[in-house]
Amino acid sequence: MASVWLVLVLWIFFNALIKVIQGSSCAKIHTPASVVLAGSPVTVSCSIEDDCPLTKGKDFHVAWKINNHFAPSNLSYQESKRTYGVIIPSLPDTDTFIACAVCEEENCQIVNGVLVKIPPLNPPAIPTTTVCAVVMSKKVTRDQYLIPSGAHFYLIPRQSYALLSEVEINVTAVNVLGNATSETLKLIPMETAMFDPPEINRIEADVVGCLNYSWSLAKSQQWLTTAISLELSLKTVNNQQNKELVKSKINVCDLFHGTNYSTTMRVKYSSLSKWSKWSDWSDPKIATTVMKAPTGSLDTWLKVDDQNAQLYWKPLENFRANGWNLFYTVESKEPKNTFCVTQESHCFFNFTEKVEKVFLRATNAVSSSDHTEVPVYRNKGLGSVSNFSVHPQSETSVLIVWEGTPASLNVTGYVLEWRPLCETPAALLSFTLMDKNNSSTIVTGLKPYKPYEMSIYPKYDKGIGIPHTLVAYSSQKAPSVAPVLHFMEIRHSYVKLHWDEIPLEQRNGIIQGYTVYFWNEMNNIKVIKTEETSVVVRDLQPHTKYEALLTVHTRGGSLNGSVVALATGHMDGIEMVLFVIPACLGLSLLAIVVFAYIGKHERVKMCLWPIIPDPANSSIKRWTTTDSMQGIPPFKEDKEPVLVYLSHFSLLDLDEKEPFKSDYFKEKQWSHDIDSCDESHSSVRHDSEHDRDSVPYATVVFGGPYQNHSSCPPAYVRSESTQPLLGADDPGSPPPYENVSPSCSVSKVQRFTTFPQNSTESEENEELYEEFPMLRSLELRDTDHI
Secondary structure (H helix, E strand, O other): OHHHHHHHHHHHHHHHHHHHHHHHOOEEEEOOOOEOOOOOOEEEEEEEOOOOOOOOOOOOEEEEEEOOEEOOHHHEEEOOOOEEEEEEOOOOOOEEEEEEEEEEOOEEEEEEEEEEEOOOOOOOOOOOOOOOOEOOOOOOOOOOOOOOOOOOOOOOOHHHOOOOOOEEEOOEEEEOOEEEEOOOEEEOHHHHEOOOOOEEEEEEOOOOOOEEEEEEOOHHHOOOOOOOEEEEEEEEHHHOOOOEEEEOOOEEOOOOOOOEEEEEEEEEOOOOOOOOOOOOOOOOEEEEOOOOOOEOOEEEEEEEEOOEEEEEEEEOOOOEOOOOOOEEEEEEEOOEEEEEEEOOOEEEEEOOOOOOEEEEEEEOOOOEOOOEEEEOOOOOOEOOOEEEEEEEEEOOEEEEEEEOOOOOOOEEEEEEEEEEOOOOOOOOOEEEEEEOOOOEEEEOOOOOOOOEEEEEEEEEOOOEEOOEEEEEOOOOOOOOOOOOOEEEEEOOOOEEEEOOOOOHHHOOOOEEEEEEEEEEOOOOEEEEEEOOOEEEEOOOOOOOEEEEEEEEEEOOEEEEOOOEEEEOOOOOHHHHHHHHHHHHHHHHHHHHHHHHHHHOHHHHHHHHOOOOOOHHHOOHHHOOHHHHOOOOOOOOOOOOOOOOOOOOOOOOEOOOOOOOOOHHHHHHHOOOOOOOOOOOOOEOOOOOHHHOOOOOOOEEEOOOOHHHHHHOOOEEEOOOOOOOOOOOOOOOOOOOOOOOOOOOOOOEOOEOOOOOOOOOHHHHHHHHHHHOHHHHHHOOOOOOOO
16 A cells, blocks of 8 residues: 555656656746836736747646746736737835746646745945045134035035144935944044155265265155154165165165265155155256265176287176266386277287286275286197086076086196077177086076077186187077078979078077978878988989978977978989999899800809819819819810829939938838939839729929929928828828928938930920829919919
C-alpha cells in the first residue's frame, strides 16, 4: 500500500514539474519599471509564444494574479493577437508579485511573472560639513542662507562672520516628510583662510653660502599683521647640483658656492591648526650665492696613440663649481705648454715624447681649482682581461662581468668606457674608473634597443693593457625592417641569393642569423640557416617556379621579409656540352676497360700482375723449360722446350786477400785444396748424376752495374733469403755458400769450365747456357719489360 502512495505522489510531482517547464517557455513578461513610488500606477504586459504547448489548438484566455490573487478582469486588456496587458492603479504592498496565467476553462497555469517594489519613505539624511573656506574681509554680519536644491557647497559672505572669533555653522536639509540638521561645526575663520601667493621682494647673497629673503603678502591681504607660517623652496637652476631644499626661514645657509638658485614661497595662517591650508607657490625668483674657486675631484681617462692624445674627465660627487663660467685647462709643466682651454668634458691634443705628465684644472669667474695630475702611459701592449661579457639587467641598464689579467702583471685598476653607435653626430664616450679588486659593474642610463660599444682596459704601473671590446644592448627586440632578397645568379639547378645587412639603427639587437625558406609549387620546402649575407640554393629543378622568404633573427625576436618569386632557367648549350662530353668519355673508358679485361684477360693480368717466383712455395725441381719461360717475353735464340736437369755448378776462385771465413766451408764442404791464384785456372767438375732431381737455387750478384757485367764474371753466392729452398731431407741439396764480395779478382775456388783467352762474351754465354739452361732467363737485355 505504501508503494502505491509513493508512486501516486511521484506522478503528481512530475506532472506539476512538466507543467511548470511547459509554462516557463510560453511567455515573456515586461514592465517599464520594477521600482515605483507609492501610489503610482503599474503597467505589465505578457506576450504568449507561438509554440507554447498550453495554447496550441486550445481555446484559452489570459488572467492576471497579484500576490497570488486574481486581478479584476476590467484591469486587463489585449494589446495584440498574443500580447496581453494589465494596469494596476496602485500596488497593495511594497513587494508585489504580478503573474501572467494561461487558463483553459477553470484550469489556469502561470507562465511568467515580475516583482515590483515600492521604496520606503524617510526624512532627509543629516548633512555633514567637512570643508570650510574663508574669503577674508573687514566687515562682520550674521545671516541665514537658502542653499539651492542639489548644491553641496555655499559661499558665505564675509560680513556674516568675524575673522578671529569662533563661529558655529549648521546645515539643515528639508523634504515633505521632515528635516534634518547636521552637527555644529565650530572654528575660527582665520584658521581656515587660504592666502593668495606671497611676493618675494629681494634676495641678498652677502654671506658665503647664504641667501637672505625679503617678502610680503599679496596686496589685498597686506592689512593682516598676524604672524603667519611660510615655506621656501630652493632649486638649482638647470639642476646644476640636482638638489632641492625646503626651508621655513628667510635666512638660508649651507648652500653651494657660486650656484644659481630658483626660489619660490608659500604661506598659511598656522602650522598647528588642522584647518590651515598652504597658499599656492609664488612666482620663482633667481639668486646666486657668493663664488669661490672650484673644489672637489675630477676623474680622468687619457688615451695615447703615439703623439696624439684624447683626455676625458668628469666631476665626482664632491666636485663644486662654486661659480659661473666654468671652464677647464689642460697643460704640461715640463715643457711648459697649454694644450687646450674648453668648457667641454674632453680635449684632443698633440704632445711631444718629453711630456710625461699633463695637468687638468677647473676655473670659474673667481679662481681656479688645484691641478689634477694625469700621467702619460705610452706602453700599450700589456695583457688584457678575459671572459668579458655583458648581461642585460633592465631596459636601461646592463651588468658588465670580466675576469682578471695574468697574475704576473701588477694591475692597479680598470677603466670601462662606452659610447652609443647610432647617435648623430657621433656621441662622445663615457667612462668609469674601478678598483683592481672589481670584476663586475652595472652601467645605467642606456637607451633600449640601441647599440653601445663597450671596452674595458686594465691599468698597470707602467702602462695600459689591450682593450677588450664588444657591442651590447640593454634590451633587444625584433628588427624594424627585414633585408630584401636579391638574385645574383639563376641557373637551371641552383640560385645564388644575396641581401644587404640591416642598418645599425634599425637592428634593435644583435643579429643571430638568417633563415631562408625556398619552396616550389609542389610545396617542397628547403630551409637554409646561415650567418652570412648570401646563400646558394642547389638541387633545383629546371624551368620551375620557386618562392623565397628571408627571416632575420635577434635575441629579442624575428622578422619576416616579403616573399619573392623566381623561375629557374633551361640548361644551355655550354652546360649541355660540359655535361655530355665527360659522361661519354667516362662511358667509353669504362667500356674499353671491360672489353680489355674480358677479351685479353691473360695479357692484362700479366701486365698488371707479373709472375714473381716464390721460393717458399716453388717446385723448382719439377720445372721444365716450358714452365720456367711462362710470363717472360720470348727470345730469338730460344729452342724447342726440352726437359733439362741442372747437374753442374761453378765456383770462382777467391782472392788470397779475402779467404773464406767459414771453417765449415773449408773443412767439410769441399774436398779439393785451395791454391794460390795464378793466371791459368784449374777446373773442378762435380758430378751429380746420382741425384738428377736436385737442382741448386742461388742468387746472382754482380760486381758492378748490369750494363758492364761482362768485364767481371759474376759470383754465385748463397741467397740471403730466409725462405726454404728445397727439402731439408733432399740429399742433392748443395752445401751452404758463404757470401763473398763481388770483385774482378780471380777466386781461389776453381770453376768447372775454362774459357780461352780470346773468347768473346757471347761465346762464354752460350757455353754457360749449355751447362746451365736456366741462366738464359736471367740474361739482362735492354728491353722494356725489365
